[in-house]
Amino acid sequence: MRFSTLLITAGLLTGLATLTQAQTFTDPGAYNNFIVSEQRAMLKKNLRYISKSAHSDNEKKIDAKRQDLIKQTEASLNKVAKMPAFKDDKGFKEQTTEAFYQLLKVYSEDYKAVDMMAATRTATVENMEQYFKLQEIAEAKLQVVNDSVDAAQRRFARRHNMTISADPEGKRLAEYMRQVSEVNSYQHKVYLAQFRIEKATAKLTDALSAQDPAAFEAARVQLVGDSKTATTELTAIPAFRGKDARYRDAARNLVKFYAGFAATQAAQMKELLERKDALTKADADKFNGFINLYNTQNQKLAQAYNQAGNAFQATYIPVFND
Structure with missing residues (x-):
C-alpha cells in the first residue's frame, strides 16, 4: 500500500496552510502541499494501526487504532471536500476527494472484516x-x-508548471510501507505452511487424551499428509x-x-493404544517415553518457532510511534 507522499521542490514550498471553508489558494504549491499534508496525516x-496489528494480539487496542484511522480519514475527507478548485x-481536488472516500470505505469495511476474521482465523x-x-x-x-x-497530482503539476520531488519524510514513510508489504507477504507464506499441521496435531493429542485408537490413527494419517504438504x-x-x-x-x-x-x-503408539488393557510394564514405559x-x-x-516469528517482525517491521 502506498500513499502519494510527494512534495514540490523547495522553491515552491511556502508552508502548509490551515484551511477554512472560505479559504482560497493563489499558489499551486500551497494547494498541492495542503492535499499532501492530509494524505500524510492519514x-x-x-x-500506527499496522504497527499495532503487527506487534500486538490485543484486538481491542488494534481496533482502537483502526477507529483513530477512520476519524482522521473523515476529517481529511471533509477538509479536502471543502477546498475550492x-x-x-478541479481535477486534483475531485480525484483526491473521491480517493479519500474510497479509503474511508476500506478502513471502515475491509479493515473491519480483517479484524473480525482475526477471532476465527x-x-x-x-x-x-x-x-x-x-x-x-x-x-x-x-x-x-x-x-x-x-x-x-502529476497532471496538476504539469498544468501549473511545477516540479515534483520526494521529500525526506515522504521517503521514510514510503520505505516503511514497502517494508510492511514485503514482510507481510513473506510471513503469510511461512505461517500458512506451518499452520497446516496445527489441526491434525490437535486431533492427535485429543485422541490420545481420550485413548481412542481409531481417532488417533485418523489424526496420525492426516498429520503425515499435512506435514508433507507443509514441507x-x-x-x-x-x-x-x-x-x-x-523464521522459515x-x-x-x-x-x-x-x-x-x-x-x-505415533504409529507405534497406535498399536499400543489398541491393546491398552493388556500392556506390560515395558509397553507402558515405551508409551510414556513417546509422550515425553x-x-x-x-x-x-x-x-x-514463535520466537523466530516475533524476532522476524521486530527486525523488519519497527514499531511506528511517529
Whole structure:
C-alpha cells in the first residue's frame, strides 16, 4: 500500500496552510502541499494501526487504532471536500476527494472484516487463508486508490508548471510501507505452511487424551499428509531477502519433527493404544517415553518457532510511534 507522499521542490514550498471553508489558494504549491499534508496525516494513522496489528494480539487496542484511522480519514475527507478548485482546475481536488472516500470505505469495511476474521482465523486452514486474502484485497484496493491520486497530482503539476520531488519524510514513510508489504507477504507464506499441521496435531493429542485408537490413527494419517504438504511449501520459500532463513527454518524444524513423529513414534503408539488393557510394564514405559519425547520436543521447537516469528517482525517491521 502506498500513499502519494510527494512534495514540490523547495522553491515552491511556502508552508502548509490551515484551511477554512472560505479559504482560497493563489499558489499551486500551497494547494498541492495542503492535499499532501492530509494524505500524510492519514498515512501516519494507518502506520500506527499496522504497527499495532503487527506487534500486538490485543484486538481491542488494534481496533482502537483502526477507529483513530477512520476519524482522521473523515476529517481529511471533509477538509479536502471543502477546498475550492484551483483557478478552475478541479481535477486534483475531485480525484483526491473521491480517493479519500474510497479509503474511508476500506478502513471502515475491509479493515473491519480483517479484524473480525482475526477471532476465527485459527479455526481452519481455510479461515487462515481467507484472513490473509482479506488483508491482500484491502491492500490492493488502497494501491489502486493511491495510484489514482498520484496520477491526478502529476497532471496538476504539469498544468501549473511545477516540479515534483520526494521529500525526506515522504521517503521514510514510503520505505516503511514497502517494508510492511514485503514482510507481510513473506510471513503469510511461512505461517500458512506451518499452520497446516496445527489441526491434525490437535486431533492427535485429543485422541490420545481420550485413548481412542481409531481417532488417533485418523489424526496420525492426516498429520503425515499435512506435514508433507507443509514441507513442500516451506522448501519452495527462499530465505528472506536471500539471506535471513531463521523464521522459515524454525517452521521447517517444527514441521520436520511432527512428520517424523507421526510416521514413526505415533504409529507405534497406535498399536499400543489398541491393546491398552493388556500392556506390560515395558509397553507402558515405551508409551510414556513417546509422550515425553513429544512434549519435550514440541515445547522446544514451538517456542523456537514463535520466537523466530516475533524476532522476524521486530527486525523488519519497527514499531511506528511517529
